[in-house]
Amino acid sequence: MTEQGHEHKRRSPADWWLFVVGLVLFSAIGWVVTPAIIYAEKPQPLNFNHKLHGPDGDAGKSCEDCHSFRDDGSFAGIPRVESCLECHEEVMGETPDEKKLVEVYIKGKKPIPWRVYAKQPPCVYFSHAAHVKNAGMECTECHGDHGTTEKLRPYQENRLTGYSRDIWGWAIHGWADPPERMKMDDCADCHRENGVREACFVCHK
Amino acid sequence: MPVATGEHLYGMVIDVDKCTGCGACSVACMSENNIGTLPDETDKIRSITWLRVYQIDNGRPYPDTEVAFFPRPCMHCGGSWGGFFQQDADPEGHHTPCVSVCPATATDYDDETGIVSQIPTRCIGCRYCVAACPYHARYFNWYDVPWPGGLEQSLSPYVAPRMRGVVEKCTFCYHRYQQARDKEFAGGEFGEMDYQTACTEACPSGAITFGDLNNPEHQVSKLLRQRHKHAFRLLERLGTNPKVYYMTKREWVRKRADNYLPGEKIHRFAVGS
Numbered sequence: 001m002t003e004q005g006h007e008h009k010r011r012s013p014a015d016w017w018l019f020v021v022g023l024v025l026f027s028a029i030g031w032v033v034t035p036a037i038i039y040a041e042k043p044q045p046l047n048f049n050h051k052l053h054g055p056d057g058d059a060g061k062s063c064e065d066c067h068s069f070r071d072d073g074s075f076a077g078i079p080r081v082e083s084c085l086e087c088h089e090e091v092m093g094e095t096p097d098e099k100k101l102v103e104v105y106i107k108g109k110k111p112i113p114w115r116v117y118a119k120q121p122p123c124v125y126f127s128h129a130a131h132v133k134n135a136g137m138e139c140t141e142c143h144g145d146h147g148t149t150e151k152l153r154p155y156q157e158n159r160l161t162g163y164s165r166d167i168w169g170w171a172i173h174g175w176a177d178p179p180e181r182m183k184m185d186d187c188a189d190c191h192r193e194n195g196v197r198e199a200c201f202v203c204h205k
Numbered sequence: 206m207p208v209a210t211g212e213h214l215y216g217m218v219i220d221v222d223k224c225t226g227c228g229a230c231s232v233a234c235m236s237e238n239n240i241g242t243l244p245d246e247t248d249k250i251r252s253i254t255w256l257r258v259y260q261i262d263n264g265r266p267y268p269d270t271e272v273a274f275f276p277r278p279c280m281h282c283g284g285s286w287g288g289f290f291q292q293d294a295d296p297e298g299h300h301t302p303c304v305s306v307c308p309a310t311a312t313d314y315d316d317e318t319g320i321v322s323q324i325p326t327r328c329i330g331c332r333y334c335v336a337a338c339p340y341h342a343r344y345f346n347w348y349d350v351p352w353p354g355g356l357e358q359s360l361s362p363y364v365a366p367r368m369r370g371v372v373e374k375c376t377f378c379y380h381r382y383q384q385a386r387d388k389e390f391a392g393g394e395f396g397e398m399d400y401q402t403a404c405t406e407a408c409p410s411g412a413i414t415f416g417d418l419n420n421p422e423h424q425v426s427k428l429l430r431q432r433h434k435h436a437f438r439l440l441e442r443l444g445t446n447p448k449v450y451y452m453t454k455r456e457w458v459r460k461r462a463d464n465y466l467p468g469e470k471i472h473r474f475a476v477g478s
Contacts, residue, residue, distance in 0.1 A: 073384075073389070074387055121326070123324065127390070133391055197315070197316075199313055199316070201318070205364060205379065
């Protein structure tokens with residue numbers, strides 16, 4: 001009896017090493033390889049320097065100067081190339097991006113095919129007017145420091161859905177501030193905190 | 206007179222005596238809400254019409270034959286939520302039939318507008334709601350809409366297109382409410398005409414009136430107050446408390462709108478009995 005059961009097998013150092021190697025290997029697959037498989041990094045047509053255009057930059061514009069509301073309360077989003085034309089009729093600086101803007105898009109009279117980080121599926125209704133005009137929120141509360149960056153972030157497209165990684169979130173744990181995610185739960189959390197009604201048709205259409 | 210607790214109570218009044226059965230409301234609805242043409246539209250059981258026009262007749266032979274038409278959107282049943290008349294809300298606490306059976310919470314009753322939503326992306330396609338709806342207002346997508354010849358380019362961006370395997374229904378053109386609210390937030394005014402359904406706008410004889418039943422200034426409230434003797438709803442005794450009111454002066458039309466026994470007298474407010 002004493003020789004058969006209950007004998008505690010001691011783990012050798014090799015066992016522990018195997019455990020550590022396995023943990024590291026599979027964590028790496030989960031955190032690095034899987035996103036690389038799911039998301040395809042796609043370039044923006046040209047870089048846009050928000051800092052240079054913003055209030056502290058050379059152009060000295062505010063967010064609303066380019067990202068404006070229409071009279072009917074709808075949000076214009078990314079400005080059209082006509083707005084760029086107001087200043088960039090000729091090349092003003094030395095960057096290749098500006099040269100491309102002027103020569104390809106302004107002179108060619110083509111819209112810039114921006115890849116939109118915030119593009120949501122068609123069932124989602126988001127109203128900028130409700131958040132900015134009615135609730136009085138600042139742009140930075142959701143968009144963070146996007147307005148003062150010098151480079152556009154990489155755009156990663158989900159190969160299955162075709163939507164940006166921003167929807168699912170870069171920080172999967174959601175601890176970042178602003179949360180960097182645009183999932184339904186993120187909308188619902190904030191709505192719940194601020195006492196906004198939770199009917200489906202508030203955010204769906 | 207209204208007893209609702211919410212801010213708005215959107216509803217519709219349809220004058221059956223004015224309706225000619227032309228179907229313009231139905232067409233306008235399909236175009237507004239991205240409803241497509243299915244591969245086989247002769248299969249009427251599976252075709253989708255958020256607003257269908259039903260025809261009834263008085264069942265009498267030729268010289269005395271009369272017909273009436275019932276445009277039938279979703280009734281946006283309020284259950285025990287308030288209706289226009291004091292007696293409308295069901296004292297026995299009935300509920301919106303489709304909402305109470307949905308296992309996925311893909312449909313809910315919005316107490317601010319009184320509108321029953323339908324979220325196709327959340328729908329699992331079990332069709333309990335289709336079975337529960339006494340008005341046949343809910344439709345199941347048996348097929349993906351083919352959108353031939355680049356027709357998907359003409360889809361309205363304000364209404365999400367649906368896929369095969371989910372249920373859809375009339376939303377009282379809710380996207381127009383959203384747009385009207387945006388306009389209000391931007392400093393404009395949210396008037397009665399800023400939120401009207403597509404069918405209301407399309408009706409050439411003015412049979413459909415849409416508005417806020419809670420607002421005494423709105424045409425729907427005025428109509429119901431002036432002509433409450435002619436007003437009724439479909440299958441009222443189920444206690445579903447619909448927000449689509451019909452109006453007629455013809456007694457036989459009234460009788461065909463609910464399951465009256467032969468010789469039974471019309472009693473408007475016997476809800477739930």
